[in-house]
Amino acid sequence: MAKTSIQFKHVQKSFGDNLVIPDLSFTVGAGEFVTILGSSGSGKTTVLKMINGLLEPSAGEILIGKKTLADQDLVNLRRHIGYVVQQIGLFPHMTIAENIGVVPKMLNWTPERIVSRVTELLKLVQLNPTSFADRYPSQLSGGQQQRVGVARALATNPPYVLFDEPFGALDALTRLELQREVKRIHDSLGDKTFLFVTHDINEALFLGQRVMVMHAGRIEQFATPQEIVAHPATTFVKELLGTVRQNQELWGRDHD
Ligand SMILES: Nc1ncnc2c1ncn2[C@@H]1O[C@H](COP(=O)(O)OP(=O)(O)OP(=O)(O)O)[C@@H](O)[C@H]1O
Known part of the structure; x- marks a missing residue:
């Protein structure tokens, strides 16, 4: 091992x-x-x-x-340690980009670094940054919100x-799709x-x-x-x- x-x-x-x-x-x-x-x-x-x-x-x-x-x-x-739960608790008054960038912002990352990381993460979880970054959580399906939850958990690149x-x-189909995504993400991040x-x-x-x-x-x-x-x-x-x-x-x- x-x-x-x-x-x-x-x-x-x-x-x-x-x-x-x-x-x-x-x-x-x-x-x-x-x-x-x-x-x-x-x-x-x-x-x-x-x-x-x-x-x-x-x-x-x-x-x-x-x-x-x-x-x-x-x-x-x-x-x-990233943490993804069923009730992901996205902040409703913040955009998707702001939600993903919450912890990097707390850590005083520069705005440019945050934008670049958010874009990278949205792509990683297969959400098009151009159409999703500025939306609010209520404008996303449950499955899309969970993708954001995964992106947010990975924001600071935790081991x-x-x-x-x-x-x-x-639902069963969305669940299967997300299972495949999480497996792919684990394989692609490697460590x-x-x-x-x-x-x-x-x-x-x-x-x-x-x-x-x-x-x-x-x-x-x-x-x-x-x-x-x-x-x-x-x-x-x-x-x-x-x-x-x-x-x-x-x-x-x-x-x-
Ligand atoms: N804060 C708490 N105070 C008192 N008992 C608790 C607390 N948290 C968990 N328990 C008890 O500990 C046991 C294990 O709970 P836990 O949530 O870890 O189970 P689980 O396997 O995750 O269950 P589930 O699949 O239903 O979420 C349960 O009997 C639960 O009632």
């Missing part, structure tokens, strides 16, 4: 007396695209939020690029990008570490170079999609794969 990028060492997380993550250890390599798949409440979002410092582990250690997270300045850390169910609210949370097994198997299957705060299996399909490690993973087969059987049934 490439040099260590994100490492959890016996991480535990409780909310009050609710132990949500009992003991989690894993390593993600630099430049990897890892999907985290699990049922609702399995702790996926909690894992992402502990990586970008929105939540603190109750015990254990998280290393980001060999440095302990607890020793890092959180404001600085978040500049190195890590976290995705929390970003395409959950989109970025992507962690992508989803409860959609097809999405997880399509996008992830490795898939972490979580259940009740524990890792059931962390392996390549091929390995998971060929050798599901636990009953939970088998059942999860079984849901895909059941769906296929339903589609294949004759309709009266």
Whole structure:
């Protein structure tokens, strides 16, 4: 594996007396695209939020690029971690260009550098800069807004990008289109570490170079999609794969 990028060492997380993550250890390599798949409440979002410092582990250690997270300045850390969520929260009174340029502006980039970066990013997410830069979020479809969300997360060229169910609210075709885009972007940028949370097994198997299957705060299996399909490690993973087969059987049934 490439040099260590994100490492959890016996991480535990409780909310009050609710132990949500009992003991989690894993390593993600630099430049990897890892999907985290699990049922609702399995702790996926909690894992992402502990990586970008929105939540603190109750015990254990998280290393980001060999440095302990607890020793890092959180404001600085978040500049190195892009975050894409389902409710992307674009500022409605700002244009698309202004929305993408928010953090670069906070970092005092020159206006020329911001314009050039925004143009580059709009092209990267396949939105024509001439027709989209000056529009407002309400003038975009849900799928286009998510593309802007991805562009904004990449604005400062962070080495890590976290995705929390970003395409959950989109129709199936738009979702498929955006999945292909994110995969292409990861491949084209080469060195970025992507962690992508989803409860959609097809999405997880399509996008992830490795898939972490979580259940009740524990890792059931962390392996390549091929390995998971060929050798599901636990009953939970088998059942999860079984849901895909059941769906296929339903589609294949004759309709009266
Ligand atoms: N701030 C919080 N306070 C109390 N409990 C919380 C908090 N955040 C999460 N939890 C609990 O932690 C557990 C894991 O939540 P988490 O959001 O990580 O799950 P998830 O796998 O992302 O689920 P989903 O797919 O539904 O978003 C849940 O039981 C949830 O109720």
